Amino acid sequence: MFAVVRTGGKQYRVHPGDKIVVEKLDGSAGEKVTLGDVLLAGDGGSLKSTDGLTVAAEIVAQAKGDKVTVFKKRRRHNYRRKKGHRQQHTILKIVAIGDHKEQKKAAPKAEPAPAAEAKSAAPAKGKAKPADTAPAKVDATPTENPAPDNEAQANPPAQSVDAPAKGSKAKANDKPTAKTPSTKNAAPAKGAAKKSPKKK
16 A cells, blocks of 8 residues: 655655654654645555555654755955755655555575485495496497597607608708899889989
C-alpha cells in the first residue's frame, strides 16, 4: 500500500518501510509521529478512501541540510552581504499506513550439507577410488604417427646460415655481388667539385 502525505508544505509518496527527509518536526530520535494530512492512498492499481487515514512514522534523526551561501550585492554602491544557511531536517521512517504495517522479509536460511555427501566428496587417502568416479572410456580410432621412422630423416644435420647449399658450385671465397642502381642519370652530389670554366 502507498500514500501521499503532506508535511512542511511538501508532498511525499510513501510505502511502509520507506525513509524520507522532511522539514523539521518536534521530537527526538526514536519518538513516534503521526502524519494525518493524507491526500491519496491506494493499493496496487486501486485507490482507497482517505477519511480518517493516518500514517505512522518514527523519527530516525534530526539533521541539517547542505550549506547554502546567500550573497547580496549592489553594484557601484559598495554593498555586499554574505550569509550561510543550513536547513533543519527530520529523517522519518514510515512504520505503517493505516492498518498496513511493514512486512519484514525473512532471510532464507542456508541448509548445511549432509555429512554423508561431504565424506563421499573427499575420499580418504590410501583407499581406491570408487567406480563412479573412474574416468569414462572413449571409443576413438588411433591416428597415424606423423614422425618419420628413419632417425636420419627425423634429425637432419644443422646447416649454418652463411654456408652455401651442398649442390651449388659457388666457392667459399666468392662473395655475392650486389647490383647497384644505375647512376647514369643521377644528379651530382652537393659536395662535388664544380668544373672550372674554360679559358678563352
